[in-house]
Amino acid sequence: MVGRERVVQLLRQLERAACRCPAHSNTFHRGVGAATCIVRKTDYAFEMASSNIRYGEGVSREIGMDLQNLGARNVCLMTDKNLSRLPPVQAVLESLATHAVKFKVYDSVRVEPTDTSFKDAISFAKCDSFDAFVAVGGGSVIDTCKAANLYMCHPDAEFLDFVNAPIGKGKPVTGALKPLIAVPTTAGTGSETTGVAIFDYEPLKAKTGIASRAIRPTLGIVDPTHTLSMPEKVAANSGFDVLCHALESYTALPYNQRSPCPPNPITRPAYQGSNPISDVWSRHALHVVAKYMKRSVRDPGDLEARSSMHLASVFAGIGFGNAGVHLCHGMSYPIAGNVKTHSAKGYSVEHPLVPHGLSVVLTAPAVFNFTAPMCPERHLEAAEILGADIRQVKREDAGAILADTLRHFMYDLQVEDGLGAVGYSREDVPALVKGTIPQERVTKLSPRAHTEDDLSQLFEASMKLY
Structure with missing residues (x-):
């Protein structure tokens, strides 16, 4: 049996080495000469929550x-x-x-x-x-x-x-x-x-x-x-929301790189960054979207396809509800909020409208071309799931491959040809950037840091898609 003096010595060594930030707190008595704790800046845990x-x-x-x-x-x-x-x-x-x-x-x-x-x-x-x-x-x-x-x-x-x-x-x-x-x-x-x-x-x-x-x-x-009962365009735009939920949460900043580390669990955000559990849901949602989305849009009576997309929405919801989304969603908010005259087909509304799923997907090719250098393997995997042949592709081409795959997918479903087709021009870019800046809750989860100039370039690259 280990002697009492040895046990005390070990505890004192642990006390000096241990971090006392909220994530690693302990109840050891802090004696004279104990080392000062260096509070960690990034989170160390994630939490799974869903309805x-x-x-x-x-x-x-x-x-x-x-x-x-x-x-x-x-x-x-x-x-x-x-x-x-x-x-x-x-x-x-x-x-x-x-x-x-x-x-x-x-x-x-x-x-x-x-x-x-x-x-x-x-x-x-x-x-x-x-x-x-x-x-x-x-x-x-x-x-x-x-x-x-x-x-x-x-x-x-x-x-x-x-x-x-x-x-x-x-x-x-x-x-x-x-x-x-x-x-x-x-x-x-x-x-x-x-x-x-x-x-x-x-x-x-x-x-x-x-x-x-x-x-x-x-x-x-x-x-x-x-x-x-969903019209074709509603089914398409809703499906694109599922697609971007899955893509953004799968490529989001990892949870253990997100800052700050919360001082109390109640302040840990709902959007925590990509993590092993959310990855499972997001990846599976992508597979379902790839298999069923086009069918669900083209044939409103296809119960199998529409049922599958309904479940894909749940899968992606659990994924992004815990991991979060990033630039596509952050940039979509001013696109929807600054709408001028665009009238969305399939929606029974009297006000100008850029539907949420549409406002999100219009920037997706530019966004994922931009974020790919930070986690090219995930971008390539997503492109492969959506139908791309990546066998001879280099890691540095991941962004271009996923962007092209998304454009083909969108073209097949007759998505409007970029921001220009929903009423925006390059003169609107400063207002769109200004509306994106407050969206830190999501934009900070981008795997790649960005400046206002980067956002301007992403909006400009999204004016025309095809």
Whole structure:
């Protein structure tokens, strides 16, 4: 047996060597002459978080029972004007009626929500004592419902309190929220899995959001029959969101290179950087997109393809919900926020609109050509999954190969020919760069550091694709 003096000596050696940053704290007594701790600057851990997910054809019929099981007595159902007349909402309403669940409907969600539309939904939620929420729709509906739940449960909070810094204060959410059941009707955002709610902050003409694990849905009801009502263009743009979620999270800065190291676990961001668990989900989502996305767009009745893309949205949502996205999304926010006159096909809206998935993918060829030098193997693997032959390719060509692969993929699905085709010109580049700068929550996850000049060049390279 080791002698007592030897044990004490070993403990003192450990004390002198050990780091006392929050990530490596210990309870040893700090004696005289103990070494000063060097606090680490990058994170050392990642955390896996996701909503519960239930998948199956017709599974929406169970939602009334779910609310009964939760003991819900007064439910807020949120959707948009167009969806309120379509089968997905009707299926949920029938389930609520069948199981005698009391509810009120808010159907004024704005497609591509703004701070104004968020506040309107929040006011609706605050005017009643709701004990559960149901969101039926795409990412716009689910994100709006997350915000309504959050601020109803924090009635004294100012709107910018929980909004991501530097636009908002980025305060952590410490109070409990009501249960939220999300029923996605598009195969794109993955919002049913994440603790993120995105909106257009009108004063800056750029998107921002709220990011906290506390706001993620309690349950995502993934019913593939709901995707059959998506028009061709909606299916395409939603699918491109899935594609970029998977690509960006797979190529994001590794979690152990992200800074700062959080002083408390509650301040560890939802977007943590690529990690071994998110990689699995993101890579698998890419495989599904490669196999089924074109089919799902070209044939709205192809239930296998649309079901597969619905699951791919979930897979990519779990991946990026924990790893994060980077430049494509960061640059997409001012593209959507500064839209002038572009009218998106397939969307029943009265305002100019560059749909989210479209605003994201338009810069993808330029972005991945730019980021490839930092992790060429991952860029080449993604290109191969999407159909490229990489057998004779050099590592330094990874960016060009993935960019060309993406262009071919986009061309086959008749994506608009760059930013110029949705109303932008080189004169708009300074405004687009200005709107990207506040998106540090995502842009800092780029594997390659970038300057304002780099962003300008990426926007200019995205004016025309083919």
